Every structure is written in structure tokens, then in C-alpha cells.
Amino acid sequence: MTSPATSIFRLRSPDDQVWAWRAALQRMVPAAVTLALIVATTVPIFVSVPIMPDLGLLAVIVWASFQPRLMPPWLAFGVGAASDLVTGTPLGVGATLLPLVVVFVRLVDARFTSHRYAYDWLFTSAVIVGAAVVEWRLLAFAGVVGPLAPLLIRAATTILAYPAVVALAARVERRLAAA
Amino acid sequence: MSFARREQNLALIGAVVTGAVLATGLLLLVLSRVNPAYTARLRGAATDLVAPFWATVRTPFDALGNGIDRVGDYVGTVPRLRRLTLDNAALRRAVQDRDAVAAENRALRRLVAVASPHVDIITIARFAGSSSGSYVRTAMIAAGNRNGVFAGQAVRADVGLVGRTVEAGASAARILLLTDPTSRVPVVVVRTGQAALAVGAAGPLLEIRDRAGAEIPLRRGDRLVTSGAGGLFAPQIPVAEVVDVGDAPRARPFADPGALDFVAVYRAYLPVPEAPVVVSTVPVPREARKK
Numbered sequence: 001m002t003s004p005a006t007s008i009f010r011l012r013s014p015d016d017q018v019w020a021w022r023a024a025l026q027r028m029v030p031a032a033v034t035l036a037l038i039v040a041t042t043v044p045i046f047v048s049v050p051i052m053p054d055l056g057l058l059a060v061i062v063w064a065s066f067q068p069r070l071m072p073p074w075l076a077f078g079v080g081a082a083s084d085l086v087t088g089t090p091l092g093v094g095a096t097l098l099p100l101v102v103v104f105v106r107l108v109d110a111r112f113t114s115h116r117y118a119y120d121w122l123f124t125s126a127v128i129v130g131a132a133v134v135e136w137r138l139l140a141f142a143g144v145v146g147p148l149a150p151l152l153i154r155a156a157t158t159i160l161a162y163p164a165v166v167a168l169a170a171r172v173e174r175r176l177a178a179a
Numbered sequence: 180m181s182f183a184r185r186e187q188n189l190a191l192i193g194a195v196v197t198g199a200v201l202a203t204g205l206l207l208l209v210l211s212r213v214n215p216a217y218t219a220r221l222r223g224a225a226t227d228l229v230a231p232f233w234a235t236v237r238t239p240f241d242a243l244g245n246g247i248d249r250v251g252d253y254v255g256t257v258p259r260l261r262r263l264t265l266d267n268a269a270l271r272r273a274v275q276d277r278d279a280v281a282a283e284n285r286a287l288r289r290l291v292a293v294a295s296p297h298v299d300i301i302t303i304a305r306f307a308g309s310s311s312g313s314y315v316r317t318a319m320i321a322a323g324n325r326n327g328v329f330a331g332q333a334v335r336a337d338v339g340l341v342g343r344t345v346e347a348g349a350s351a352a353r354i355l356l357l358t359d360p361t362s363r364v365p366v367v368v369v370r371t372g373q374a375a376l377a378v379g380a381a382g383p384l385l386e387i388r389d390r391a392g393a394e395i396p397l398r399r400g401d402r403l404v405t406s407g408a409g410g411l412f413a414p415q416i417p418v419a420e421v422v423d424v425g426d427a428p429r430a431r432p433f434a435d436p437g438a439l440d441f442v443a444v445y446r447a448y449l450p451v452p453e454a455p456v457v458v459s460t461v462p463v464p465r466e467a468r469k470k
Contacts (some may be wrong), residue, residue: 042308044233046318046437050381073197077204085225087310088317088346088353091218092207099200139314142211146314146360150381 026176030070031079033172034059037165038083050154053161056083057131060098061124062162062169064105066115073099090142097135101127120166125159219330223348226319230307230351234321237307241440298413299446302326306440307351314381316359318342318436322444323350331411333445339417339433340364340405341442354442357385357418357432365408366418370401377403377418377430384429385419397424410449 012020037055045052060079063071080094087094105127132155136148210217304326308319322328324347334341334354342362346353355362362379368390375390387403401421407414419430 039229039232042229042233042310042319044237044306044309044318046309046435072193073200077200080204081207082225085218085222086229088222088315089310090208090211090215091221092204092209092211095207096201096204099197099204103197103201138208142208143215144314144361146381150314 022179026179027070029172029176030059030063030067030169031075033168034063034079035082038079038086042086050150051157052154053158054128054154055158055161055165056080056094057098057101057128058124058158058161058165059169060101061105061127062166064102065109065120065124066169067173068106068109071102073102076102090139090144093135093138093142096138097131100134101131104130121159121162124162128155128158131155219346222346222353223323223351225348226308226346226351226353227323227348230319230321230348232307233319234305234307298448301328301332301444301446303441303443304328304352306436306442309436314360316356316362316379316381317345318354318356320352320354320442320444321350323348323352325349328352328444332447333412333416334442335416335445336434336439336442339419340412341434341436341439343411344444352444356436357434358382364412364418365406366403367406367414368397368401368421369404370398371395374406374408375403380429384422384431387421387428387430390428397421397428399424403430407448411447413445413448 034056037059041052041055043052056079060071060076064076076098077095080096080098081091083089083094083098084091108123129152132151133148136146136151139146302322304320304322306318307321310317310319318341320328320334328344329347330344330352332344334343340357342354342356342359344352345355357364357377357379358381359379360381364377366375366377366387367373368375371392373391373395376388377385378388380386387397390397399421403418403421405412405414405416405418417433419432421428421430423429
């Protein structure tokens with residue numbers, strides 16, 4: 001895997017160079033899709049109960065679990081920081097939470113390799129609830145103190161949104177593999 | 180170099196990078212805690228990117244909704260006309276009474292020389308984004324520095340107070356809604372004149388805290404209006420209606436962001452002075468200064 005940034009790159013044939021650029025761009029696709037999902041959650045609909053699922057967190061978990069190389073912790077950091085800025089959360093909450101989630105998912109996936117649908121959904125649910133509790137503490141540290149209940153409601157809707165995000169991620173990956 | 184060694188090195192580098200990333204995240208968190216304002220420009224830029232997107236996307240839906248509303252207007256027009264005619268007669272009488280009271284009020288104010296600052300409307304803008312993720316309850320509007328909108332301005336709709344601006348980019352701004360847990364609005368209970376704070380609770384209702392004279396009970400339906408304390412919100416803007424009179428009384432805001440398309444941004448009622456207020460010009464003797 002020679003990135004276009006290295007000196008060996010210039011020794012390649014033009015065709016090879018194009019291919020390398022495409023490969024580099026394709027590696028950015030999961031992050032781009034995740035960012036698009038985060039922007040989608042800021043749709044101007046106002047509901048007093050936080051029913052909007054955290055699609056960004058879900059996408060990060062799904063990619064960290066299925067294609068760990070496409071969602072390394074540093075990328076999750078970037079996604080989390082962008083999410084903080086877009087949603088108005090204190091900067092650093094998402095930027096800490098998402099890399100932590102990626103590290104946790106990688107650690108667990110290194111030990112259990114089952115990828116049955118029900119198992120994955122259950123595991124993701126556990127991660128989401130855990131992330132809600134961690135986010136509660138991180139928010140409190142950043143000065144936004146509140147009850148845990150709204151975060152748990154959102155965790156529930158996030159769990160329900162899992163099939164949709166998995167389907168989207170699978171489509172994107174199939175397109176990437178075909179290209 | 181053997182492959183095993185290479186793998187080991189890669190794993191080590193990966194662990195170091197991960198540690199650095201987590202440390203950076205925590206550092207950002209500490210900075211957020213110490214000084215929430217340090218990312219103001221970055222946040223303004225992010226708002227600028229997202230708001231135009233939704234302002235564009237929602238246009239066809241708004242058009243559709245307006246069309247449906249227009250069709251709906253024709254249904255039940257006659258009963259509505261009759262009701263409005265009656266309302267109009269009642270309101271006319273109320274306006275006449277009000278004019279007399281207003282004239283009297285003006286005369287009295289002139290008598291005691293009350294200074295009432297002029298309240299300027301800066302702009303009227305459309306909602307272009309929301310965040311109801313964790314606790315944060317903010318909205319984005321499609322107006323920013325270019326339109327004269329900056330952080331620390333009051334936002335209201337015709338029915339009542341909506342919130343305040345907390346971040347502003349060039350063409351978009353973020354509003355802290357009343358229901359955000361960090362939102363605190365100094366209010367007055369209209370019936371009793373008690374001062375209190377309307378505090379957001381990340382739910383549909385506001386909590387009423389620190390009420391002066393808490394032994395006087397609130398009643399359901401008591402109206403809360405801004406008191407003007409703090410200088411951001413002008414006095415007498417409707418805020419909420421008391422719906423729960425228990426130990427922790429709660430009130431429902433009049434303005435529901437979900438039912439609003441447009442909001443008006445107002446200049447702060449009494450802006451914070453730019454220069455620090457000088458308390459005394461007498462020089463402090465060298466011995467009294469802190470080392």
C-alpha cells in the first residue's frame with residue numbers, strides 16, 4: 001500500500017498513479033458517509049424528547065467492527081470533533097468518545113469473531129448503552145450537567161436504527177469492493 | 180527487516196497513535212471545560228457549512244406545507260370568520276382600554292424619569308438546523324455576522340421567547356433554546372410579581388428555580404415573562420406558562436421551535452459595556468499590591 005505521498009510513488013506508471021489516488025480517496029469514503037449521517041441528524045425538526053438516533057456513533061461502530069482498517073481511531077477522532085462542532089456539543093466530547101468506542105470494538109473483535117446478525121446487533125446495543133453512560137460523564141466534565149434519561153432514550157432509538165445503518169454501510173462497501 | 184518485526188513495529192506505532200489521539204481528545208475536553216469560548220470561530224465556521232444546506236433542502240417542503248395550508252384555509256372559512264368577527268369586537272374594546280393605560284403609564288414614567296432603552300430588531304431569519312442529540316438543545320438560523328447577528332443576542336417569535344444566540348458564523352448562527360440545560364432566563368411571575376429563574380431541563384418543560392417568596396404558591400396557568408435582569412432579554416417578553424405546581428414547579432414555553440419557521444433576533448437590551456467598569460481611580464499603594 002504505497003500512498004501518493006511517498007517518494008516511491010513517482011516511480012510508478014501513470015495508470016498505477018491514478019489507481020493509487022483512487023484507492024486513497026476510497027479509504028476516505030466511510031468517514032465521508034459518517035459525516036453525511038451526522039449532518040443528516042441536524043435536520044431542523046424540533047422534538048422535545050431526543051428521539052434522533054446518533055447515526056454518527058452507529059456508523060463508527062459498524063465500520064470499526066466490519067472494516068477496522070477503514071475506521072482507525074484517529075479517523076474516529078476527526079469524525080467526533082466534526083460532530084461536536086456540527087451539533088453544538090462541547091468540543092472534545094465526541095472527539096474522546098468515538099476513538100474510545102473504536103478501541104473498545106477492536107479489542108472485543110480481536111477475541112470474538114462471530115459476525116452473526118443477532119450477535120452483532122446485541123454487541124452494538126451494549127456498546128451504544130455504554131457510550132451513552134460515558135458521554136454523560138464526559139458532558140458533565142465539560143460543564144453540561146444533566147440527567148442520564150435523555151441519553152438513554154437516544155441510545156434506544158440508536159439501537160433501533162442499527163439495521164438501516166448496517167444496510168447503508170454494506171451497500172457502500174459493496175460499491176467500494178466493485179470499484 | 181523481517182515481517183514479524185515489521186508487524187510488531189506497526190502494532191506499536193498504532194498503539195502510540197491511538198494513545199496520542201485519546202490524549203488529544205481529553206485535552207480538547209479540558210480546554211472546553213476551562214474556556215468554552217476558545218472554539219468560537221471554528222464553531223461559527225461549522226454552523227456556516229451546515230445551515231445553508233438545510234435552508235436549501237427545506238425549501239420545497241416549506242412550499243408543499245404552505246400549499247397544503249392554503250388549501251386548508253378554504254375549509255371551514257365561514258365559522259372561522261364569525262368567530263374572528265366576535266374576537267375582533269372584543270379586542271377593539273381591549274385596545275381602547277389599553278390605550279388609556281398606556282398613555283397614563285407614559286405620563287407616569289415621564290414624571291419619575293424612567294429610562295427605557297430602545298429595543299432594536301436586527302433581523303428575521305429562518306430555522307436551518309437543530310440539535311436535539313444529547314442534552315444540547317440548539318437551533319441554527321440562516322443569518323450571521325453579515326446580517327448583524329453575533330453571540331449574545333435575544334431571539335424571539337411572536338408568541339414568546341425562543342432563546343439566545345451563542346455562536347455566529349458569517350451567514351448562520353446557533354441559538355441556545357430555552358429547554359437546553361445550560362439556559363437560564365430571569366423571569367417574573369405576572370400574577371404575583373415574584374422574580375425567578377426559568378431553567379432548561381433537556382425536556383419539554385422548564386424548571387422554575389430560585390423563586391423569591393417561595394411560600395406564596397404558584398397556580399397552574401400563571402404566566403412567566405422576562406424580567407429584564409441581566410440585560411440580555413428586554414422585560415415583558417412572554418416566556419412560559421406554569422403547568423406543574425409541585426415542589427419543583429415547571430412551566431411550558433410559549434414558543435415551540437417545532438411550530439416556528441421564522442424568528443426575530445434582537446439586540447441585547449442593555450449590552451455589556453466594552454471597557455471594564457472603573458471602580459476607583461485612586462492608585463493602590465505599592466505595599467497593598469499582591470506580590
